[in-house]
Amino acid sequence: MSDAPHPLLVDRTPFPDGIDARLRAQLTFLVEIDRLKTILRQSPLVAAERRENDAEHSWHLAMMVTLLAEYADEPIHVGRTVQLVLLHDLVEIHAGDTPLYDAEAGVDQAERESAAADKLFGLLPKDQARWMRELWDEFEERRTPEARFAKAMDRLQPLLLNWMAHGGTWRTPGVTADDVRARKAVIGDASSALWAAGRRLIDEGERRGWSRSGGGSGSGSGGVEQV
Template sequence: MIDSALRFVLECEKLKGIERRSRPIGLPRRENSAEHSWSLALLAMTLIPAIDPSLDTLHILKMVILHDIVEIDAGDTFCYGDQGNKAEKEQAAAKRIFGMLHESLASEFISLWEEFEQGATPEAKFANAIDRLLPIMQNHANGGGAWPEHGISIDQVLTRNRNIEAVSPELWQHVTALANEAVAAGWLKPAKTVPNL
């Protein structure tokens, strides 16, 4: 069991080589998926007491640490781009990577990953919400970050991240304020207007 655990951890080192679109605040390089997972864990520990202290913090931490490990095989998919066969690639990656572990641990990790993906439990909803929140914070703090580079609109940001509102209306107010500031600064395209017919 120790041998398989050590092999798994070495395999997961590859997550440090998977680049995302977001950049660490104040740095010109793109962040990697391992850095993203660490930031999510910190964000979870910091926000849970303010949003819902009844949430199982350890359970959420496990989910956010494991949720992107599949990107070792599947790569990072741009959330505003073509999702293609992302689900199939990630499912195959989960089977291979978590399958490196002893059966009991593999089963637990796959279960946690699937729970995050399905987003049905309160802990998974929270984990998904902060997974969406973090890039918004980073892009805003980095003068728009990847938004202007890809021509992203406020409509896209608000539609994609709407699940944050169900977890915390207060957090959602923060998101909409950041998005509106980003439009005013020219980092996000404004909302599309519907012509009067």
């Protein structure tokens, strides 16, 4: 994350006087998170020849939670889980993506993303800033059934996109089918049924030659962000 000044988007066209201070802060935050639409992921879209962005990814996860909640191994509050997936990647506005298999880039990931959370959520009124930070921490720590299911959706969604792309980022040099299985196994922490289905897709993708067979590397340098 750069230390250079990061002007707010709202400064381009400041709000007029007379707007309540609390609402002004909330609107400022809502304008600022428009940046999420510019953060590209590695996952390919199914419906177009381009990569998805973080906002599209978050929307897709919210739909997945809504439709697939019945497969959670533990009861979950759907609304709270939707909140978790909608905000989990907001910090990437300032922290950027961290390549999944790039060990060097991952060294300071927690520090960068924590600082980004403080900066972004700090735009909100104090009570909402605290609430959003608590939600973000809950997702990161996976300490609740909702957070575990949210993380499972975060791993399942790119799996579906890569299946439709006949491999997609599974074909990244240095990444094997075993690497994919290892990274996706977290799905099973929330849903044995969805992990069984996901494992079936990975296995079939390997059989079709959409991913490399062989031992998992776990520390490759391919730079893939989402598999």
